[in-house]
Amino acid sequence: MADFDGLSESLNARKTQHLYRSRRLLGSAQQPEQQVDGKSVLSFCSNDYLGLANHPEVKKAFIEAASEYGVGSGASHLVNGHSQLHHELELKLAELTGRDRAVLFSTGFMANIGTISALVGRGDAVIQDKWNHASLIDAGLASGAKFKRYPHCDLNGLERQLNSCSEARRKLVVTDGVFSMDGDIAPLDRIADIADAHNACLMIDDAHGLGVLGATGAGSAELFNLSQERLPVLMGTLGKACGSFGAFVAGSEELVETLIQQARSYIYTTALPPAVAAASLASLKLIQTEAWRRDKLQILIAQLRGGIESIGFPLMRSETAIQPILVGDAALALDISQQLEQRGLLVTAIRPPTVPEGTSRLRITLSADHSSDQIELLLSALQDIYQQLSDEKKAQLSDVKDKFVSG
Numbered sequence: 273m274a275d276f277d278g279l280s281e282s283l284n285a286r287k288t289q290h291l292y293r294s295r296r297l298l299g300s301a302q303q304p305e306q307q308v309d310g311k312s313v314l315s316f317c318s319n320d321y322l323g324l325a326n327h328p329e330v331k332k333a334f335i336e337a338a339s340e341y342g343v344g345s346g347a348s349h350l351v352n353g354h355s356q357l358h359h360e361l362e363l364k365l366a367e368l369t370g371r372d373r374a375v376l377f378s379t380g381f382m383a384n385i386g387t388i389s390a391l392v393g394r395g396d397a398v399i400q401d402k403w404n405h406a407s408l409i410d411a412g413l414a415s416g417a418k419f420k421r422y423p424h425c426d427l428n429g430l431e432r433q434l435n436s437c438s439e440a441r442r443k444l445v446v447t448d449g450v451f452s453m454d455g456d457i458a459p460l461d462r463i464a465d466i467a468d469a470h471n472a473c474l475m476i477d478d479a480h481g482l483g484v485l486g487a488t489g490a491g492s493a494e495l496f497n498l499s500q501e502r503l504p505v506l507m508g509t510l511g512k513a514c515g516s517f518g519a520f521v522a523g524s525e526e527l528v529e530t531l532i533q534q535a536r537s538y539i540y541t542t543a544l545p546p547a548v549a550a551a552s553l554a555s556l557k558l559i560q561t562e563a564w565r566r567d568k569l570q571i572l573i574a575q576l577r578g579g580i581e582s583i584g585f586p587l588m589r590s591e592t593a594i595q596p597i598l599v600g601d602a603a604l605a606l607d608i609s610q611q612l613e614q615r616g617l618l619v620t621a622i623r624p625p626t627v628p629e630g631t632s633r634l635r636i637t638l639s640a641d642h643s644s645d646q647i648e649l650l651l652s653a654l655q656d657i658y659q660q661l662s663d664e665k666k667a668q669l670s671d672v673k674d675k676f677v678s679g
């Protein structure tokens with residue numbers, strides 16, 4: 273390492289640019305009131321949107337399965353790690369999403385890497401929204417297919433990119449269902465029309481939609497009523513609203529069998545612990561039977577949005593549990609996040625390279641486990657902080673609002 277030049281310089285550069293990140297120590301379960309670095313805080317930054325990560329039914333399923341199946345799965349799915357519980361979860365996921373079949377992956381990152389590389393390669397093209405999750409972008413680059421990006425949710429841009437690769441053998445259009453740092457929902461019906469008109473296949477990553485959107489919680493595809501014909505590749509994760517861990521891809525028999533035969537991040541890895549699959553099964557049951565969790569989340573979202581808009585902070589347009597305040601400057605985003613933390617409120621500052629330069633934000637996320645009083649606490653802290661900002665900073669925020677979130 274001694275001669276591996278430049279590491280400490282680039283670390284220092286991150287510090288001076290307010291881009292250095294460090295990890296906190298969580299000393300309790302993932303829930304609104306938690307212990308972080310030894311202190312009690314109220315968290316607004318987890319992806320546990322429905323409050324299932326620490327749910328008694330989910331924990332019970334996990335513990336019971338662990339006592340029967342043990343902890344490690346001991347092998348990959350194609351050797352002898354594919355347990356009865358994995359199999360049941362795949363059947364359940366296919367049923368929930370209205371697809372022929374589903375296949376489990378160990379993580380969402382691995383599902384995206386494995387799926388895109390199994391579906392496209394040299395001579396093909398992959399066309400992605402610029403703000404897609406890092407795992408999709410990396411998957412596109414790693415696939416060897418011609419890689420094209422279009423401006424965020426820009427349908428003309430998508431058409432242009434599709435026209436520019438009309439010679440490709442296969443064309444795969446890929447978008448997040450709900451964008452992870454923005455919270456907005458992709459116009460999937462129109463994207464599906466365009467993909468269809470260009471003889472391209474559509475894939476969505478519904479990490480933030482599954483469980484939260486749609487009448488039964490089946491996610492963005494359900495919201496837009498997109499069948500397997502129109503949306504052939506549906507990827508979702510189980511570590512966010514499901515409160516568990518893992519991911520899956522759902523679609524036709526041919527798609528799923530192709531992934532089982534060819535997705536390297538499926539083949540060459542140990543299967544998830546079966547108890548994790550049991551926990552996911554329990555949480556899917558709650559997602560389907562307890563619609564009140566989605567309804568409550570919507571009520572909290574409306575309360576938060578109304579409050580933030582009246583304070584004056586630039587709030588991004590979002591109907592989902594992800595409600596970012598667009599601050600612009602990385603140092604200011606960090607400063608506000610630290611002021612909130614001093615008041616016992618945890619909201620992460622998201623900075624480049626996760627988001628584009630000049631669009632640093634406070635990413636507030638809500639959970640059905642939050643109470644209306646807890647939302648009020650956050651709003652009153654934000655109001656205090658806003659009032660104490662210098663006029664210059666307020667003007668800066670107002671510029672950001674005009675530039676990015678007007679209308």
Ligand SMILES: *Cc1c(COP(=O)(O)O)cnc(C)c1O
Binds near residue numbers: 378380
């Ligand atoms: C979190 C996330 C992933 C990665 O899923 P993991 O299971 O955490 O690896 C993929 N895509 C999107 C959009 C995500 O938000």
